[in-house]
Amino acid sequence: xxxxxxxxxxxxxxxxxxxIGVVTRRNVIIILMSIELMLNAVNINLVAFSRxxxxxxxxxxxxxxxxxxxxxxxxxxGIIIAFFRNRETLLGDEMDLLKW
Amino acid sequence: MLDQIVFYFFAALAxxxxLLVVTRRNVVQSAIFxxxxxxATAGIFLQLHAExxxxxxxILYAGGIMVLFVFVIMLINLDVSIHQVQFNRQWWLGLLLAxxxxxxxxxxxxxxxxxxxxxxxxxxxxxxxxxxLVGRVLFNEYMLPFExxxxxxxxxxxxxxxxxxxxx
Numbered sequence: 001x002x003x004x005x006x007x008x009x010x011x012x013x014x015x016x017x018x019x020i021g022v023v024t025r026r027n028v029i030i031i032l033m034s035i036e037l038m039l040n041a042v043n044i045n046l047v048a049f050s051r052x053x054x055x056x057x058x059x060x061x062x063x064x065x066x067x068x069x070x071x072x073x074x075x076x077x078g079i080i081i082a083f084f085r086n087r088e089t090l091l092g093d094e095m096d097l098l099k100w
Numbered sequence: 101m102l103d104q105i106v107f108y109f110f111a112a113l114a115x116x117x118x119l120l121v122v123t124r125r126n127v128v129q130s131a132i133f134x135x136x137x138x139x140a141t142a143g144i145f146l147q148l149h150a151e152x153x154x155x156x157x158x159i160l161y162a163g164g165i166m167v168l169f170v171f172v173i174m175l176i177n178l179d180v181s182i183h184q185v186q187f188n189r190q191w192w193l194g195l196l197l198a199x200x201x202x203x204x205x206x207x208x209x210x211x212x213x214x215x216x217x218x219x220x221x222x223x224x225x226x227x228x229x230x231x232x233l234v235g236r237v238l239f240n241e242y243m244l245p246f247e248x249x250x251x252x253x254x255x256x257x258x259x260x261x262x263x264x265x266x267x268x
Contacts, residue, residue: 002107008209010111010144014118014137016202021122023194024187029127029173033134036165037118040141043153051148054223056233059153060242063234066160067249071256073165077172078263085266090181093188 007048014041026091028083032076039069106147114140125186127173131166138162152231 014037021034043062050058084090117136124130142157188194227233238246 012205017118019198024191047148047150056237059234060238074256074260078260081264
């Protein structure tokens with residue numbers, strides 16, 4: 001039997017890797033992928049606690065998180081395509097239209 | 101014993117491929133390793149007796165969202181971005197802050213472990229007809245959030261179409 005804290009450590013490891021990807025990479029597509037990794041780490045947490053308590057509510061919340069991830073990926077990739085069409089770049093630090 | 105082998109195998113696979121996702125230069129390689137990480141997570145869901153989530157993860161994440169990613173990578177020309185500097189100018193500061201966050205999370209789990217009843221999990225039969233239980237909870241207590249999620253998906257669909265259109 002694996003203790004629940006091991007799932008928590010796995011989940012926080014994946015989350016931290018996702019944060020590292022978001023704050024250090026320049027490519028916007030990889031930043032979006034890192035956000036997917038972070039959402040995924042949250043799902044592991046929810047399902048592990050659901051297994052611990054023996055109720056299915058964590059699974060339901062994980063389904064909501066997956067729905068959110070799908071919506072976010074669709075809108076985010078749409079924005080990336082629109083931005084690439086206008087500015088010919090994929091770099092996050094060159095997206096400074098609002099910066100004076 | 102088999103339980104532990106499965107868990108640690110999938111955990112190591114997930115962590116290694118997540119590390120490769122954030123360090124690869126080529127976006128396509130990152131996407132492939134992200135698929136591996138998501139499938140490893142699906143394996144952990146299966147090991148946690150969440151069969152419905154396992155299949156949702158495989159179909160929706162590894163099937164749907166990743167196809168979207170690969171399509172966008174295909175639409176965007178790759179040759180330019182592969183020769184650019186891949187990390188921010190202040191990447192060391194970001195890395196430091198992310199590691200501090202990770203250390204805080206480790207500290208929180210390690211300290212809070214004694215306070216929470218993390219020891220004895222419920223028996224495996226408590227979640228036995230997994231799909232049936234999920235459906236029952238989803239359509240009884242969480243009916244309204246379910247409907248709101250469908251509206252969210254509709255809004256996201258319209259938003260994606262409007263964003264990716266040629267002329268707004």
